[in-house]
Amino acid sequence: MSNMIDQIASQLYAAERECYEVDKFVDQYPELDIDLAYDIQERLIQMKCEKENAKIAGWKLGLTSKAKQIMMGVHEPSYGILLDNMQLLEGEKFSVKSFIHAKIEPEIAFFFDKEVKGPVVSVADILEATAYIAPAMEIIDSRYRNFNFTLSDVIADNSSSSRYIVGEKLYRIDEVDLRLIGMVFKKNGEILATSAGAAVMGHPARAIAWMANKLVKRGQSIKPGEVVLSGALTGAETIAAGDHFSVSFDGMGNLEAVFEG
Ligand code: OOG
Ligand code: MG
Numbered sequence: 001m002s003n004m005i006d007q008i009a010s011q012l013y014a015a016e017r018e019c020y021e022v023d024k025f026v027d028q029y030p031e032l033d034i035d036l037a038y039d040i041q042e043r044l045i046q047m048k049c050e051k052e053n054a055k056i057a058g059w060k061l062g063l064t065s066k067a068k069q070i071m072m073g074v075h076e077p078s079y080g081i082l083l084d085n086m087q088l089l090e091g092e093k094f095s096v097k098s099f100i101h102a103k104i105e106p107e108i109a110f111f112f113d114k115e116v117k118g119p120v121v122s123v124a125d126i127l128e129a130t131a132y133i134a135p136a137m138e139i140i141d142s143r144y145r146n147f148n149f150t151l152s153d154v155i156a157d158n159s160s161s162s163r164y165i166v167g168e169k170l171y172r173i174d175e176v177d178l179r180l181i182g183m184v185f186k187k188n189g190e191i192l193a194t195s196a197g198a199a200v201m202g203h204p205a206r207a208i209a210w211m212a213n214k215l216v217k218r219g220q221s222i223k224p225g226e227v228v229l230s231g232a233l234t235g236a237e238t239i240a241a242g243d244h245f246s247v248s249f250d251g252m253g254n255l256e257a258v259f260e261g
Contacts (some may be wrong), residue, residue, distance in 0.1 A: 001036075002232065002235050003018070003107065004015035004036075005043050005213070006042050006043060007026050008029070008032075008040045008097070008156055009040050009043040009044040009156075009238070010132075011016050012040075012044055012143050012158075013047050014050075014093075014143070014145040015100070016100075016141075016162075018100070019100050020100065020257075021100060021101070021144060021145040021146070022143055022146065023132055023144070023145055023152040024144050024145070024150060024152050025153055025156065026153055028242075031140045032152045032153070032156070033232030034151065034152055036156075036158045036206050037152040037155035037186075038155055038170070038218060039157075040155075040156035041080065041081070041155055041157075041158050041203045041237075042218075042243050043160075044156070044157075045158065047079045048083060048100070049093075049171055052085055052086045054083040054084055054086075055083065055084045056081055056082070056083060056226075057082045057083055057084045057087065057226065058081075058082045058112075058227035058229075059079055059080070059081060059082060059226065059228045059229070060080045060081075060082055060138065060156065060161055060227050060228070060229040061077055061078075061079055061159075061200075061207045061208065061210075061212060061228070061229065061231035062077060062078040062079065062093075062140075062159035062231060063076065063077050063078055063082060063159075063209055063231070064077045064201050064207040064210075064230070064231030064232070065200050065231060065232055065233060065234070066197045066199070067116060067193075067195075067199065067234050068105075068231070068232050068236070069105075069236060070102060070123045070236075071235045071236070074150070074151050074154065075257045076151055077152055077201070077231065078151060078155045078159045079159060079211045079214065079215075079218055080155075080158040080159030080160070080161045081158060081161070082121050082164060082227065084231070086161065086162065086164055087163070087164055087165070087166070088139075088164070089164075089165070089254070090165055090167065090257070091195075091256075092193075092231070092259065093259070094139075094163070094258070094259050094260070094261045095137075095233070095239065095260055095261065096239055096260070096261065097261070099139070099239070100143065101141065101142070101147060101238070101241045102112050102139050102140065102141040102192060102238075103135055103140050103144075103236035103237055103238050103239060104128045104138070104139050104140075104236060104257065105137065105140065105146070105181055105232035105234065105235070105236040105237070105238050106136075106137055106185045106195070106232060106234060107135075107136040107137060107138050107164075107229045107230060107231065107232075108134075108135065108178070108181075108197065108200075108204050108229075108234050108249070109133060109134045109135070109136035109166045109167075109217060109228070109229055109230070110130045110132075110133050110204075110205070110208060110227065110228045111130065111131050111132045111133070111134070111225075111226075111227050111250065112129050112131065112223070112225070112226050112228065113129070113131035113190050113223065113225070114127075114128070114129035114224055115129070115223055116129045116212045116222040116223070117212065117215075117216060117221035117222075118212045118215060118217075119216045119217075120213070120216070121207055121209045121212040121213050122209055122236065123193045123203055123205045125212075125245075126205040126208045126209050127173050127211065128235035129210040129222070130205075131170075131184040131219060132172060132173075133149055133171050133176070133178070133252070134167040134168075134169065134170050134174075134252070135163075135166075135167040135247055135248075135249050135252050135253065135254065135255040136200070136234065136253065136254060136255065137164070137165045137245065138164045138165075138169065138228055138249055139162045139164065139165075139257075140159075140160040140161065140162055140236060141160065141162035141163075142157060143157050143260055144157065146161075149201060152256060154219065161238075164229060165255065165257055166227065166255075167252070167253060167255040169239045169253055171252050172184050174254055175252075176250070176251045177252060178194050178203060178204055178205060179202070179203045180196055180197065180198070181196060181197040181249055181250050181251065181252065182194070182195075182196050182249070182250040183195045183196065183197075183234075183247060183248065183249050183250070184247070185233075185234055185237075185245070185246075185247050185249045186245065186248075187237055187243060187244070188243060189244075192237055193233070193234035193235065196201075196233070197233070199233045200230055200231045200232075200233060201231075204230035204231065205230070207230050207231050208222070208228050208230055211228070225252040232249045235255050240257055241260055241261035242259065242261070243258075243259045244256065244257070244259075245258075245259075248256075
């Protein structure tokens with residue numbers, strides 16, 4: 001079993017480093033269930049931390065909105081780990097060369113200043129432990145051929161995480177209504193999608209509570225100082241060289257990302 005965990009984690013790591021696609025693993029390993037998938041994710045993160053001298057920065061939710069679940073044909077959320085070397089700074093130009101077939105999606109980032117530990121975390125507990133929130137965008141880049149996977153595959157692949165960008169201005173949780181907060185997502189000046197916070201499981205903090213309650217089964221928790229991306233509010237959009245994306249939130253300003261060849 002540990003051999004299979006190492007095998008899959010190494011293949012996913014190599015695919016990311018050298019920018020190529022791999023076939024999903026469930027066909028080859030039918031025993032690959034959700035628990036094993038999180039074991040692989042943990043092994044993959046361990047490898048990255050060792051080889052890249054990276055540190056854990058926080059967590060990300062995946063597949064929390066209906067738009068994303070329908071898009072990917074998966075009907076349950078997942079989570080992944082964010083490392084410090086995955087963060088990009090707003091205003092930098094990002095090269096598409098380092099990606100396999102990246103997509104971008106609008107998110108809300110939460111910064112925690114208290115520990116959050118399951119198994120009975122509520123939305124109120126998440127809000128109470130949150131120091132600040134900020135607009136964010138996530139760049140996802142599934143290592144699977146044609147972005148095609150099952151829930152177990154995507155979990156093993158750290159929920160497709162690649163990079164993330166967080167707005168430089170932070171907001172207090174009581175400055176906005178996270179359920180009703182409106183959002184406009186644009187590409188090259190044209191509206192791609194509009195949404196509201198409630199698109200993420202009825203309330204973005206509900207998605208984080210869901211994760212905290214899952215994490216406890218693996219002996220983990222959200223730690224003070226960590227950031228959590230609460231999940232895309234719309235479907236993800238493919239990135240090409242020359243593209244310019246922006247996300248604006250009611251009462252929370254906007255965030256831009258520019259890509260070059
Ligand atoms: C999985 C990751 C989804 C989100 O915010 O929904 C995700 C994928 O769609 O590749 O990060
Ligand atoms: Mg995401």
